[in-house]
Amino acid sequence: MPSVPSLMGMTKRLLVGRPVRSEMLGEATLPKKIALPVFASDALSSVAYATEEILLVLSAGGLAMFHYTWYLAGGVALLMLVVVASYRQNVHAYSSGGGDYEVATTNLGPKAGLTVASALMVDYTLTVAVSTAAGVANLASAIPSLNGHVVLICVVIIALITLLNLRGVRESGTAFAIPTYCFIAAVAIMIIWGVTQLLIGHHLVAESANYQIHSTTNYTGLALGFLLLRAFASGCTALTGVEAISNGVPAFKVPKSKNAATTLALLGGIAVTMFAGVTALALASHVHTAEDASQLIGLPAGDTPRTVIAQVARAVFGDSSPMFYLLQFFTALILVLAANTAFNGFPVLASILSRDGYMPRQLRNRGDRLAYSNGILLLSALAILLVIAFQASPTRLIQLYIIGVFVSFVCSQTGMIRHWNRLLREETDPSARGRMKRSRVINSVGAGFTGTVLAIVLATKFMKGAWIVVVAMPIIWLVMRAIQRHYQSVAVELTPPEKLRPFKPHSNHAVVLVSKLHLPTLRALGYAKATRPDSITAVTVEIDAEEVAALREQWDAHDIPVPLTVIASPYREITRPVVEFVKRMRTENPDDIVTVYVPEYVLGRWWEQILHNQSALRLKGRLLYQRGVVVASVPYQLRSAADHGHSHVPPPSAPSKATPLQETR
């Protein structure tokens, strides 16, 4: 007979799809042309808001500060090239997908590896939150009426991305490649068109070009230097996402390292070009923006200023041109898809951490569709929490963003330096040595730069919200260490000694719990006798003397060949007298096992289950903590369970009085 499908099963099949067999895992790898958009969308999308972040910080000093933007943007672009070059070394040397975590653990020790892991986890969660918030901000730039509902839209978008990821890598890869390429194309068109206009001699004017900024403080000397460093640190958000490829090397088609390195190089080139182009156009069209919208003099009251990339697009294409709306749409889309990059990195990292014992076991294996479902769900829950807590404000979220990334940069680059040192100690071939020395130089430069930037970021952003990350990362570190310690101590405790002998108790005493003489009791008695115990007794608790008297009469009438022990319960409890009785049995016979048979009703509907089995469940819970006591549930399936269950089982026929207990010995 066919089984009755459940509503939940059908919904899951509709949303997530049919389960995939493990042999299909090979099909889940990506060719370069799809891997580039999947992994690079984070890095490319951060270009969309990096320029804005620099300008926002500089605005604190007034309009005059904006001319420093060139130098800061140049510094950021240089840093990005250095980091990309360093990571190409990573990708060749460590291609198993552990990425930064593996580099740090192998070369710097498990504690450093755990630091990188906690930094990356914070970073991935923030990637999802920041990208979604920025994407919705860009959408609201195109459609200003959405400004009141940003949190709700963010949550819905995160849920949609989660669903797409639960369906499996291959499908989400193709779905996400097209918008990324469209974004790249749209920005390229904007840059080329803008540059052409400038070359022709046509001035570009942004809508905020006439706004003045009301600045209260005068920045000179040290304060000016600090402000510039803060702006540089904000601009470094353009680098986030570069580590995604090194963490996701197993997703590439064979040869994995070479494809990953090529994709990294492409990513670096495209990102730097786009960043430089957008910054140049922003400065050429005199985009004015401020961190606090009330400081912009000239902005109509109640309006939210548009994002920088939106203003540049309006300046280049014209106010209501379709290209403007297209670009905004693609920008919003790629920002949302950048969140997807985190969904590719976090579950893989969680699985590796779980393999090493730092995270719970549930995160270890792939789910129904060959994606790490539990990791995906965990990430989406954390990201939604962050979005709600920070009210989907990208600027506030970005303050937390960069630290995790740069901690992981510094650790992995330092780890790579030690890696090359270790290999150079044993390598004799001169050309290989030359290659290794070159790689070591690149990694050293990378480590130096990123270390400096990390110090700058920590110093400048601490009070603005970075302290949350500084507090959160050690907490995550400690929690993971505690989990690993726990798993290790349990493993040590469970290891059998050298001479492995099976455990055999001296005797087995059976105790059958009885309340009434009915079919479940008879079944439990029969089953207990079938296990041939050394002694058997039925036990009931006297709460009502008449009921016990009736039970004894029935016991004699049915001729049940098992002694019946009635326990006194002066305080009308059921659990405690039975537990004390079992304890006394164990104390008298310490080498023996006491098996307690508890009849259990199995019911089909959830509400029926509340009405039965409550004392049996309490008893089982208490007895679990007694040594040498085994609790066996003897189930009795009622008709509602048979109807509701997965297979159609005919209801058990009522046994005759003496049948279940006929003595066979």
Added chain:
Amino acid sequence: MVEPDTEAPPKTRSAPPAADRRAGFLRRLINRLASEASELDDADLQAETSAQGATPIASCRNREAVCILGTLRTVTFQPRAGVPALQAELWDGTGAVTVVFLGRRAIPGITPGRAIKVRGRITALGGQRVIYNPIYELRPTPTD
């Protein structure tokens, strides 16, 4: 049924001196609040034992004829097909002894929770203390 030849000397609790009584009041109050119900019951049973002049089980010597006062914690009825014997576990706050009535399937009054006083010779069987076929006296329940 053998009559006990000696009675154990009655143990009486000397009243604590007045100063101790005052100092111990707080301690006794806290003990009453913090103890489990079973501990309080045990204390009551021990008080009853010494009031009646019976022997606490913990201080009974093997094969001694004793008089024991306590409550029946469990009563085990043998099946019809087996040897007729009624077993009950008697607890008096200091220890437990199994009381076995051979040849009887059920005795009216021997029910779980009942307070009884038994006289008999206490022995040990397989590590457990047993009294066979004692003279028993049902103690009055509060509802009698």
